[in-house]
Amino acid sequence: MKHKKVSLSDIAEKLGVSKTLVSMVLNGKGDENGISKATQERVFKLAQELNYKPNQFARSLRIGKSNTIGLIVSDISNPFYAKMARYVEDYCSQNQYNLIICNSDENSTKEHKIIDTLLEKQVDGIIISSTIEDTEHLQKIQNEQVSYVLVDRIYSSYPSHYVVVDNVFGAREATQYLLEQGHKRIACFTISPAHISTQVERFLGYKQAIDLSTESFDDFYHKVIPRENMYKSIYNILRDWSNNKVMPTAIFSANNQITLALLEVCKEMKILIPSKLSIISFDDIDVFRFYNPPITSVLQPIESIAQKAVETLLKVISKTKANEELNELYQVKLQTNLILRESVAKYN
Amino acid sequence: MKHKKVSLSDIAEKLGVSKTLVSMVLNGKGDENGISKATQERVFKLAQELNYKPNQFARSLRIGKSNTIGLIVSDISNPFYAKMARYVEDYCSQNQYNLIICNSDENSTKEHKIIDTLLEKQVDGIIISSTIEDTEHLQKIQNEQVSYVLVDRIYSSYPSHYVVVDNVFGAREATQYLLEQGHKRIACFTISPAHISTQVERFLGYKQAIDLSTESFDDFYHKVIPRENMYKSIYNILRDWSNNKVMPTAIFSANNQITLALLEVCKEMKILIPSKLSIISFDDIDVFRFYNPPITSVLQPIESIAQKAVETLLKVISKTKANEELNELYQVKLQTNLILRESVAKYN
DNA sequence: AAAAAACTCTAAAACGTTTTAGAGTTGTTA
DNA sequence: TAACAACTCTAAAACGTTTTAGAGTTTTTT
Incomplete structure (x- = not known):
């Protein structure tokens, strides 16, 4: 039949x-x-x-619009991006948009390819958390007259629409909390590649907090952990600090994967948390709630990020289609929330 | 310009x-x-x-093929499905296929709508982990001559292509491990809706293990936990058991979300794991590795599941396109792996 | 009774591909 | 030198929509 x-x-x-x-x-x-x-x-x-x-193809062909947008993140199985993708999908389908989700694996070449594919599929717009250092890929997207909005990660010197979180504030608040608890030697772990705005900004917030305090900032305690080799390199760092009797009393970790690796290392080295070492992490993922002790962390409003990102992109798309001049830049910055749990001890 | x-x-x-x-x-x-x-x-x-x-639309219109497939899961922010989606995406893009990911939220109405949308978008095929009890939605897909393969969840009485895990074996092995450790009163928690094949099969494996042992099976220890109210209902169950002095010594939890809720309840009620209660869970998610104590669990080969699912679907699609009679059914069943950790104690 | 307005509908082009069937040369064979 | 093969290329249709410009009736107005 x-x-x-x-x-x-x-x-x-x-x-x-x-x-x-x-x-x-x-x-x-x-x-x-x-x-x-x-x-x-x-x-x-x-x-x-x-x-x-x-037939959607006939339709799209005729009206020159696919009703599809692309989402590019580093890895959708990272709980942070998984949640984000989930909500982005929700808001897309609420607006009759289809979503194509792509993983860049933190690899510039792959991300360039993804963008090419997405442009070939003639998506109407792209939401992108980019891993690329320069901005020629954004230029490429613009050349094809495709709308895009940056999310999570931005380029300070390249004007564009974006939806992000106030990383500087979040990191400063976290570090200040550490200071208030009496910590003096506070380290900061960020993840490679070092140019990513979230890592830069979170480090900045950390530094601001220390500069504003009576403590003095020492770059010695800022480490960029290579993401390919997190466990080993954290292990080496802690071992060196320990051997040289310069162990910090607290660590601010600017990334959830770093924190996970750090926790494993601490377990392995039998460094007790929080009695021997206090830890505070950016991103609030499930594991942190369930960890023993539960990890104090900086919560990002993921659902709002997703919602705003879609909302913004759709606005930009419709303005572009209507050929209105888009002189206004949509730049949304959302607040973080410090979730106090039990991985930070008082120090004196 | x-x-x-x-x-x-x-x-x-x-x-x-x-x-x-x-x-x-x-x-x-x-x-x-x-x-x-x-x-x-x-x-x-x-x-x-x-x-x-x-222009892909012109192309698709002409050749009647979208090079897109759909993936329907209950919730892509559930770590199990997040991983699965991730790998499915990988294999799709390796084969020049686009992927549309949809969340059914364990809601039949929503899933029906998703299927309609997917069919309208003329996807070439669908990979589906269905929440629907009957099979008319599969019929609907077939009527539109769209290929599909079931993944994770199947219909025992409706012949179709599928890629699943041997749930019966996995659950039996887990329960037998519990029995070997000397446990006699072993409970089984499954999640609602009760008709989902994974839950049915895992319960079956649990029952088989007990029937094969010297212990006798008692339906009293099998509870279906409503997913809308997991924490509260688990709390009530444990409290009742405790009050009536019929607390099991071990629980086999057939779902990762149930396990998470169970762990929270145990913490709240100060039930020590594993000394007071041993726990073993299906699905091996990050949290389990990091939990204190680390949770013994049944690992599903997610990457293989994803790979096989895509592979199978593409095979079916090409056969269908070539108008070959598809009398052969692709039915793949993969093995699970029991990961021994520290949430199970010897009991005597 | 002619002109205007209102109402209901349509022909045909356009979007950008792929594919079918065959056209026009040039060179080769008997 | 006629027939044939080989080589290189093309016209036009088709996929299924949306949209533009206007056609054909009937009703209303003057």
Whole structure:
């Protein structure tokens, strides 16, 4: 029982009317085009009966719009991005948009390829948390007149629409909390590649807090952990500090994966948390809630980030389509929340 | 500098050749159609220069194939599905397929809608972990001649292609391990809705283990936890058991979310693991590795599941397209692995 | 009774590909 | 030198929509 897909023409033919009419009616433009109620009724009825499904390709080809957007993140199995993707998907489908999710694996070459693919698929827009250091990929997207908004990660010297979190504030607040608890030697771990704005900003917030305090900042305690070799390199760092009797009393970790590795190392080295070492982490993932002790962390409003990102992108898309001049830049910065748990001890 | 997108005709025109020729060359069919090397060279060169990108909609419209597949899971922010989606995406893009990921939220109505949307988008195939009890949605997909493969969850009485894990074996092995450690009163927690095959099968494996042992099976220790109210209902169950002095010595939890809730309840009620209660869980998620004590669990080979699912679907798609009779059913069942950690104590 | 307005509908083009069937040369064979 | 093969290329249709510009009736106005 191979039955061909039913098209507009099939309906038109059976009803003895034109495709134009059927198209109008089915798109809800029957009234405004003065199609009689009776005819509209007949069209709807038959369409239903035949289980008519418009061909999206024909449609997209004709109107030059795919109703699809792309989301590029480093790794969708990272809980932070998993949640984000989840909410982005929600808001997209609420707005009748399709979503294509892509993983860059923190690899510039791969991200460039992804962008090419997305542009070939003629997505209407891209939400992108980029791993690339320069901005030629953004230029490339713009050249194709495709809208985009940066999320999570931005370029300070390249004006664009973005939705991010106030990383400087979040990191400063976390570090200040550590200071308030009496810590003096506080280390900061960020993850490679070092140019990513989140890591730069969180380090900045950390530094600000220390500079504002009576303690003095020492770059010795800032380590960029290579993401390919987190466990080993953290292990080496802690061992060196320990051997040289310069162990910090607290660590601010600017990334959830770093924190996970750090926790494993501490377990392995039998460094007790928080009695021997206090830890505070950016990103609040499930593991932190369940860890023993539960980890104090900086919560990002993931759902709002996602919502704002989609909202912003759709705004930009519609303005671009309408050919309005887009002189206004949408730049959203959301607040973080410090979640106090038990991985930080008082120090004196 | 609004420059229109460049099309085949643009290239053809500038080169003074036909669209046909350009199309052939660009699709690598130059040789087999006897286009001279020189001409091919000119085409490639100009296409490159103009940064030509084929219009996928026109292409899909013409050849009736979208090169897109859909993935339906209950919630992509659940670590198990996040990983799965991640790998599915990998294998899809390796095969030049696009992926649309959808969340059903364990809601039948929503899943039906998702399927309708996917069919409208004319995906070439669907990988689906379904929440729906009956099989009319599968019928609907088949009616539209769209290929699909079930993953994770199946219908025992509805023949279809699938890729799953041997849940019965995994659950039996886990329960037998509990028995070997001397446990006699072993409970089993599954999650609602109760009809989902994974839950049914895991319960079955649990029951088999007990029936095979010297212990006797008691349905009293099998609880289906409603997913909307996991914490509270687990709390009530444990409290009742405790009050009535019928606390099991071990619990086999057939779902990672249930386990998480169970762990929280135990913490709240100060039930020590594993000394007071041993726990073993299906699914091995990050939290379990990091928990204190680390949770013994049944590991599913997520990457293989994903790989096989994509592989199978693509096979089915190509056979369907070639109009070959598909009398053979692809049914893949993968093995689980019991990961021994520290949440199970010996009991005597 | 002619002109205007209102109402209902349609023909045909366009979007950018792929594919079918075959056209026009040039060279080769009998 | 006629027939044939080989080589290189093309016209046009088709996929299924949306949209533009306007056609054909009937009703209303003057």
